[in-house]
Amino acid sequence: MANYFVGDLHGCFDELQLLLEKVEFEPTRDKLYLVGDLVARGDKSLECLRFVKSLGQAAQTVLGNHDLHFIATTLGIKKVKPRDRVDAIFNAPDFEELVDWLCHQPLLVHNENPGVVMAHAGISPDWDLATAKACAKEVEEILQNGDFAALLAQMYDNSPNRWSPDLQGIERLRYSINVFTRMRFCYWDHRLDFACKAPPKAAPAELTPWFNLPNPLYQQIPIVFGHWASLVDEPTPQNIYALDTGCVWNNRMTMLRWEDKGVFTQSAIKNYNDF
Numbered sequence: 001m002a003n004y005f006v007g008d009l010h011g012c013f014d015e016l017q018l019l020l021e022k023v024e025f026e027p028t029r030d031k032l033y034l035v036g037d038l039v040a041r042g043d044k045s046l047e048c049l050r051f052v053k054s055l056g057q058a059a060q061t062v063l064g065n066h067d068l069h070f071i072a073t074t075l076g077i078k079k080v081k082p083r084d085r086v087d088a089i090f091n092a093p094d095f096e097e098l099v100d101w102l103c104h105q106p107l108l109v110h111n112e113n114p115g116v117v118m119a120h121a122g123i124s125p126d127w128d129l130a131t132a133k134a135c136a137k138e139v140e141e142i143l144q145n146g147d148f149a150a151l152l153a154q155m156y157d158n159s160p161n162r163w164s165p166d167l168q169g170i171e172r173l174r175y176s177i178n179v180f181t182r183m184r185f186c187y188w189d190h191r192l193d194f195a196c197k198a199p200p201k202a203a204p205a206e207l208t209p210w211f212n213l214p215n216p217l218y219q220q221i222p223i224v225f226g227h228w229a230s231l232v233d234e235p236t237p238q239n240i241y242a243l244d245t246g247c248v249w250n251n252r253m254t255m256l257r258w259e260d261k262g263v264f265t266q267s268a269i270k271n272y273n274d275f
Helices: 013-022 045-054 065-074 095-103 129-144 149-153 169-181 216-220
Strands: 003-006 031-034 059-061 108-111 116-119 185-187 207-209 223-225 240-242 252-257 262-267
Touching: 013 045, 013 252, 013 262, 045 095, 065 095, 065 149, 065 169, 108 129, 116 129, 129 149, 129 169, 129 216
Parallel strands: 003 031, 031 059, 116 223, 223 240
Antiparallel strands: 003 252, 108 116, 185 207, 252 262
16 A cells, blocks of 8 residues: 655546556555645646545545635635636536535545644644644534535635634634645744745845755654645755645646655656646
């Protein structure tokens, strides 16, 4: 048995299949973990959703910002962007079933075997593991109970940008969503920044990647995440595994086999910018 972690799909179904062939993935034996953003920008978001769902217990994804945005568009909260190429999902006979399945995916996965935490964007520098789990659960319970339109309508905001255990209501929920699905850089005082998407070496001096801040959790347990395609080929600290290598941006998809830390890649097989 092997545990595989794969970076953002973004509808790049064919590249995922080629990677799974390379590692000889067998769903009756192995498990596939996905760091979120299954949909949007690539040409086969529908196929990605159907495939991951079809794997059942052999796969586990977390929700990314594009996944949450897609759910918001199904409620009419936001308009569908043509560049997201998700029309096939809306027109699919299993549309409602797929959306319901997506809503029931978590923001955070902590699996003691293989002993790793997975989130789409990362873990707040102000959280320990218990707080991260609690904050994820608060959002997940709303998404999974079917009455989440108000939450998704109010998630499009950058505030509050600093954690406090005194946060309540939508501000607490929004901070959690932003950490789990949007975070890249922080200020040195732990405030979140959402403007800079550059590689760390090109960022302003007042900003640093979230995982460079002094949180004991980052040393205590490995963290696997995606979301940040401009981290491709950039070094990260020990215990920090960045898997978004920008397949949909005509780079490559990356898969990590946990047991031996073997890394497998598949270059983009089409220019998604030409669609």
